[in-house]
Amino acid sequence: MPELPEVETTVRFLRKKVRNRAFIDVWTDFAKMLQIRQGSTGQVKKGNFEDFRKQLKNKKIQKIWRRGKNIILELSCDKTLLIHQKLTGHLLVGYWIMDNGYWKPKSRGFLGEKVNTYIHLLFTMDNGLMLGLSDLRKFAKVELWDTEKLKESKAILSLGPEPLAKDFTFEKFKEYLKNKKGKIKQVLMNQEVIAGIGNIYSDEILWEAKVNPCKEIKRLSDKEIKKIYDAMRKILEKAIKVQGESISDYRTPTGERGGFDKFRKVYRREGEKCSRCQAVIKKTKIGGRSAHFCPKCQTL
Template sequence: MPELPEVETIRRSLTEKLAGLTIDNLDIYFEKIVKEPTDIDRFKEIVTGKKIKGLDRLGKYLLLQLSDNYIIVIHLRMTGRLLYVADYEDVTKHTHLIFHLGNNYHLRFVDVRKFGTIYLLKDNELDTIKGLAHLGPEPLSENFTAQVFADSLKKKSKKIKQVLLDQDIVAGLGNIYADEVLFESHILPDRPANSLKAEEVEELYKSIIKIIKEAIDHRGTTFSDYVDGEGKKGEHQDHLKVYQRTEQPCSRCQCPIKKEKIAGRSSHYCPGCQH
């Protein structure tokens, strides 16, 4: 699933291209992708003719800002892609929605597994989406402070890996970067969150910011499906220390990286230098 660095990279690759364009028409090939409104004809009626004012992001969600205070909220889920392509290019398999833009380009939503979602809302209705209603602070925002993060862990007895994946605690972290920040901060993923010492929490906080910044600089991580809005792959997969490196030597202590299920998710860690 695209995490914060991937979704931010998509946003950056599309923002200047889309701003100011008009949505002249749209084709929907898989109607279930649109969750709100449930009336597809109503969705088309509202969106057609709207001008794109900008593209924002909240956590793993993309927010396409439209005229008349409408917002199209897009969640890519596991395999979703949002691609800006010339209108003469062949429509590929698994393309579920096409926005026809006023400059002879398309914005296409492509999703192999069909888990992605699209909502059309007014800008004051974002909290009607469950995933946005209680979204935690963004790792690179002013709201994500060491104290806020420490306070959020104090009452959590769940394993720290599970807590990091909770979007109410930190917005945008997923399986890849949770593993990487825990390695960076020398913390085992199965530690209870409230067992961490103050200095460990501080180190984890710094690691989250560091790893997310680096991943954005590398334009995200591509293993299979993820590409940016121009179809370009990310590069951060070449910089991962533990994720998908099972039995390879740790870059710090040479101990083989291990993989196990923690809270239902595959977790990668070094048993030699994470404690």
């Protein structure tokens, strides 16, 4: 699942490969994932794929950045593509050829692996390179915005701070947490509080900080908040360094697995021994989502 480190990995790769390239064409077999946003509120324009295709044609990618789990491609003519990969979507870069209804990678390699074959959207760039979106569950969204409208949209403005931003200090983190209520895991995953953390990294961060995911915010000591803050930065930075996790569907844009699985301590490790204290990792539900933790070193 692409969370902050996976999205960052993708964005860094895209900068190297498609910055300053222009779109020649776009193909999809699932037009529902594409939307044209317009007007002051960014309403969804009723339209069809041909509109989208026409508007994208010959637009040049000028700037590529990330906000939370969103990939943002700023284009020429004051347009911007906003891509959210949701659960199983991941962008891939390479060459494909249509082979009776399916896009087949032009050469052997990682792009041929099953997880990378659910291509439902494919852009062709002006140098022939292609940008594909493989998305098994088809939840991913690609929206075309007016650049200025996007910047003042709820989609961007409602997001909390970037956890790795230089000016996001411990004091600020504490302030952001203090007036929230609920369990720490839920709050960490709330994109309006902090942007980019999902189920995997919230579990990993809390294990690292030795804080139980069910602990209520108001019962956290300053010391615990500091440990969560430090763990958050440490884990996210580490994950970016190794190009994210690939326990499920995420792959880097070359179709390769990220390296974080080696460092994954609790997520989907129910029944295994805690690498710190040998107690058995437990799994529970918090707000309908799975939460993994060590009952011994993450006491309530």
